[in-house]
Amino acid sequence: MAPHGEGSEEAMVVQDENRKPISSILIVIAMQTEAMPIVNKLQLKEDLDSVFPKGVPWVRYHGVYKDLHINLVWPGKDSTLGVDSVGTVSASLVTYAAIQALQPDLIINAGTAGSFKVKGASITDVFLASDVAFHDRRIPIPVFDLYGVGSRQSFSTPNLLKELNLKAGKLSTGDSLDISPQEEASIVANDATVKDMEGAAVAYVADLLKVPAIFIKAVTDIVDGDKPTAEEFLQNLAAVTAALDQAVTQAVDFINGKCLSEL
Amino acid sequence: MAPHGEGSEEAMVVQDENRKPISSILIVIAMQTEAMPIVNKLQLKEDLDSVFPKGVPWVRYHGVYKDLHINLVWPGKDSTLGVDSVGTVSASLVTYAAIQALQPDLIINAGTAGSFKVKGASITDVFLASDVAFHDRRIPIPVFDLYGVGSRQSFSTPNLLKELNLKAGKLSTGDSLDISPQEEASIVANDATVKDMEGAAVAYVADLLKVPAIFIKAVTDIVDGDKPTAEEFLQNLAAVTAALDQAVTQAVDFINGKCLSEL
Numbered sequence: 001m002a003p004h005g006e007g008s009e010e011a012m013v014v015q016d017e018n019r020k021p022i023s024s025i026l027i028v029i030a031m032q033t034e035a036m037p038i039v040n041k042l043q044l045k046e047d048l049d050s051v052f053p054k055g056v057p058w059v060r061y062h063g064v065y066k067d068l069h070i071n072l073v074w075p076g077k078d079s080t081l082g083v084d085s086v087g088t089v090s091a092s093l094v095t096y097a098a099i100q101a102l103q104p105d106l107i108i109n110a111g112t113a114g115s116f117k118v119k120g121a122s123i124t125d126v127f128l129a130s131d132v133a134f135h136d137r138r139i140p141i142p143v144f145d146l147y148g149v150g151s152r153q154s155f156s157t158p159n160l161l162k163e164l165n166l167k168a169g170k171l172s173t174g175d176s177l178d179i180s181p182q183e184e185a186s187i188v189a190n191d192a193t194v195k196d197m198e199g200a201a202v203a204y205v206a207d208l209l210k211v212p213a214i215f216i217k218a219v220t221d222i223v224d225g226d227k228p229t230a231e232e233f234l235q236n237l238a239a240v241t242a243a244l245d246q247a248v249t250q251a252v253d254f255i256n257g258k259c260l261s262e263l
Numbered sequence: 264m265a266p267h268g269e270g271s272e273e274a275m276v277v278q279d280e281n282r283k284p285i286s287s288i289l290i291v292i293a294m295q296t297e298a299m300p301i302v303n304k305l306q307l308k309e310d311l312d313s314v315f316p317k318g319v320p321w322v323r324y325h326g327v328y329k330d331l332h333i334n335l336v337w338p339g340k341d342s343t344l345g346v347d348s349v350g351t352v353s354a355s356l357v358t359y360a361a362i363q364a365l366q367p368d369l370i371i372n373a374g375t376a377g378s379f380k381v382k383g384a385s386i387t388d389v390f391l392a393s394d395v396a397f398h399d400r401r402i403p404i405p406v407f408d409l410y411g412v413g414s415r416q417s418f419s420t421p422n423l424l425k426e427l428n429l430k431a432g433k434l435s436t437g438d439s440l441d442i443s444p445q446e447e448a449s450i451v452a453n454d455a456t457v458k459d460m461e462g463a464a465v466a467y468v469a470d471l472l473k474v475p476a477i478f479i480k481a482v483t484d485i486v487d488g489d490k491p492t493a494e495e496f497l498q499n500l501a502a503v504t505a506a507l508d509q510a511v512t513q514a515v516d517f518i519n520g521k522c523l524s525e526l
Contacts, residue, residue: 053363056471083406089355089464093471096356100316136399138439140493143346148438175411175438176401182443201352208319208356230403 026104088201129171155212169193173200289367351464418475432456436463
């Protein structure tokens with residue numbers, strides 16, 4: 001059926017966009033340890049003439065891989081403290097600046113995450129998030145409460161999910177590595193299987209600037225398990241980044257030559 | 264004593280900058296109700312040809328007031344839900360984009376806040392924050408813990424503090440309107456008198472882009488009082504914005520004609 005009536009031109013433009021092969025991917029990653037295996041696998045080079053403002057620690061790696069222009073950004077090391085600039089504020093800023101500078105067709109937010117044994121998760125499982133939301137923005141005023149939770153569907157990629165044999169689950173984001181009882185209740189309310197510190201912020205910015213985004217998260221720690229989160233996270237970080245690296249590379253291979261509607 | 268040795272030229276440039284009268288102020292405000300009295304008092308006009316990307320809800324008001332170029336930005340209404348885009352992610356994005364577009368000499372983050380009766384605060388008190396930090400970014404890994412708290416001194420303005428007869432206190436920021444016991448402990452650890460939902464994020468971005476920032480916060484609710492925060496906040500919002508409006512206008516009057524080092 002041909003589109004007709006109000007908005008049909010816009011609908012056709014969107015349809016055309018969805019049918020054009022994807023040419024540019026932006027990979028957003030929070031930590032250097034998570035980023036470097038992917039940088040090496042895709043043979044990306046560091047941008048020496050930064051597209052970002054002077055003084056910000058944000059780092060961009062880029063290159064051409066098969067038919068794709070790939071940009072990978074991470075928020076860099078905190079200039080005072082020297083640790084990775086994790087969390088929602090840094091992730092949202094670098095995502096915003098990278099979209100503005102690079103105009104990607106698709107965003108992949110990749111990283112490590114916590115998960116829950118009650119949801120059947122194990123260390124090194126890799127999830128593709130169907131939905132994202134926040135679990136630490138409680139604003140108990142009507143409608144503001146929904147804004148705080150900020151629940152969004154990620155861009156739907158059923159073929160990618162099937163081809164890569166990833167697990168599907170909802171992702172919940174908060175700025176703490178651990179969770180308080182209030183945050184745990186919000187995670188349950190979000191029906192989340194995976195918990196990270198950036199996803200919902202990347203989703204917010206991607207939505208604001210109308211760029212489709214997907215979320216690939218590899219499990220470093222079992223939140224409802226026996227081990228303290230920080231210890232388990234650090235113990236598994238290097239090993240799990242190998243699983244993450246593999247999933248992201250497979251995803252890029254799958255995306256190559258396809259248009260958005262084929263994902 | 265004349266500067267000499269390594270870095271002296273840079274020191275002189277900074278000194279010169281500090282001695283030039285301030286010509287451009289960026290006021291960052293989270294809510295429309297907080298912004299409009301100031302917009303009206305300073306006779307600012309809405310920017311119809313936005314300096315921000317297409318599609319974002321961010322709003323800029325601007326005008327010349329005495330010898331100052333004033334820009335006031337607020338993150339606008341959430342395009343799906345229609346409520347003010349409060350919290351750290353929106354505040355950091357609009358602050359970043361506004362600094363990039365407008366290159367202000369000074370940022371004033373103004374807004375309503377919660378405070379504590381144990382700290383001697385009352386409704387309608389107006390605070391100038393000496394320090395800002397986060398209370399909902401717990402990352403129990405050495406050094407990452409400090410990054411999470413993100414404690415920063417605000418730009419020091421002893422003369423402004425004295426002239427306007429404001430209260431001084433530390434500000435703690437989190438993305439929830441209420442506070443959990445864990446967040447309360449962090450607020451105590453931050454030695455905070457005032458609690459808001461944006462300040463530390465604005466401070467982070469200002470610091471990243473090397474723009475001095477001050478924080479003027481008017482008390483809408485007593486966190487350790489008898490009334491539920493949301494109810495007390497909504498009840499007092501309109502009245503307290505009058506106190507906020509007055510303090511911000513007085514601050515702008517005081518800043519007019521002065522250089523940074525005279526504040």
